[in-house]
Amino acid sequence: MYDIIFNPVSAKGKSRAALNVVEGVLHSKSIPYTVHETQYQGHAKELAAALSAQPVNLIVMGGDGTFSEVLNGIENFQNVVLGLIPCGTGNDFVRATTIPSDVQGALDIILRGDKGYVDFIQLGDRRALNCAGAGMDVDTLVRYETIKFFKGKLRYYAALIDVLLHTKFHKLRLTVDGVTQEKSVFLITAANGTCIGGGMPISPNSDPFDGKFDIVVVNEIKKRKILPLLIKFLNGGKHINAPCTEVYRTDRAVIEILDDGKTEVDGEVFDGKVLDCRIVTDTLTIFR
Numbered sequence: 001m002y003d004i005i006f007n008p009v010s011a012k013g014k015s016r017a018a019l020n021v022v023e024g025v026l027h028s029k030s031i032p033y034t035v036h037e038t039q040y041q042g043h044a045k046e047l048a049a050a051l052s053a054q055p056v057n058l059i060v061m062g063g064d065g066t067f068s069e070v071l072n073g074i075e076n077f078q079n080v081v082l083g084l085i086p087c088g089t090g091n092d093f094v095r096a097t098t099i100p101s102d103v104q105g106a107l108d109i110i111l112r113g114d115k116g117y118v119d120f121i122q123l124g125d126r127r128a129l130n131c132a133g134a135g136m137d138v139d140t141l142v143r144y145e146t147i148k149f150f151k152g153k154l155r156y157y158a159a160l161i162d163v164l165l166h167t168k169f170h171k172l173r174l175t176v177d178g179v180t181q182e183k184s185v186f187l188i189t190a191a192n193g194t195c196i197g198g199g200m201p202i203s204p205n206s207d208p209f210d211g212k213f214d215i216v217v218v219n220e221i222k223k224r225k226i227l228p229l230l231i232k233f234l235n236g237g238k239h240i241n242a243p244c245t246e247v248y249r250t251d252r253a254v255i256e257i258l259d260d261g262k263t264e265v266d267g268e269v270f271d272g273k274v275l276d277c278r279i280v281t282d283t284l285t286i287f288r
Helices: 015-028 043-051 064-073 103-112 136-144 152-165 223-234
Strands: 002-006 033-037 056-062 080-086 115-123 126-128 131-135 170-176 179-191 213-219 245-250 252-257 263-265 268-270 274-287
Touching: 002 015, 002 043, 015 033, 015 056, 015 103, 043 056, 043 064, 056 064, 064 126, 080 103, 103 274, 115 131, 131 136, 131 170, 131 252, 131 274, 136 152, 136 179, 136 263, 136 268, 152 223, 170 213, 179 252, 213 252, 245 252, 263 274
Parallel strands: 002 033, 002 056, 056 080, 080 274
Antiparallel strands: 115 126, 115 274, 131 179, 131 263, 170 179, 170 252, 179 213, 213 245, 252 274, 263 268
16 A cells, blocks of 8 residues: 655646556556645645654655655654655756656656665754755755746756856855864755756765765855856766865754855755754665
């Protein structure tokens, strides 16, 4: 028996075709299931809270935002085995796992039944499956919400280009492994996964199964160097080898924003100024 949390607006409604595939396979195999369709933002979190009160094989169909809502809704991790079927716009988290990006492949993983733990980041009362951060990434997400002329990845790239044309560096305080530094940064990310923005490799060496997360810091640089750095970024995440970049692998870090910048958790923007990050292991079980 499977309970399916399905987001019908993922990928601008294209997720409906993915649900048709899943239902067809389950019907053909006479496997019982129930679909719980989300109706509004935050509904997936509410559904996960209710369903996790009892033992459940929980399939989540949507994008990274839906996955994050479900993670934040689970109240009893011991009751839940989570299956992820990516059918959103970016589908970034599964890029760091062995879960296939296609619907049939992801469903095959679930039906095979192999399972294991996957890490996530606890940030006070929030949890991040993929990443949390500040700086250029957050500025891009804020700009993304105001752009109406493009859709999907084109909309994200349009927002990114606009932010790069009006580059702003952000002041913050970073504490890693007991050492505190104040910095002016282009971006900073606490990465459990590897990618943001639909496949942009922000932290290509991150591994959501290793009991650590990576802090990727791109410090303030001359604006004429931003475009070459962006090219390195898009070319397999080679920005992490640039002199302006620092990478820390840790299980605990605190990021404090010291200016008017915002923060993001799994692509959702918040006004909060502090990201108190710690890795959580041996808690969330997924099909993999």
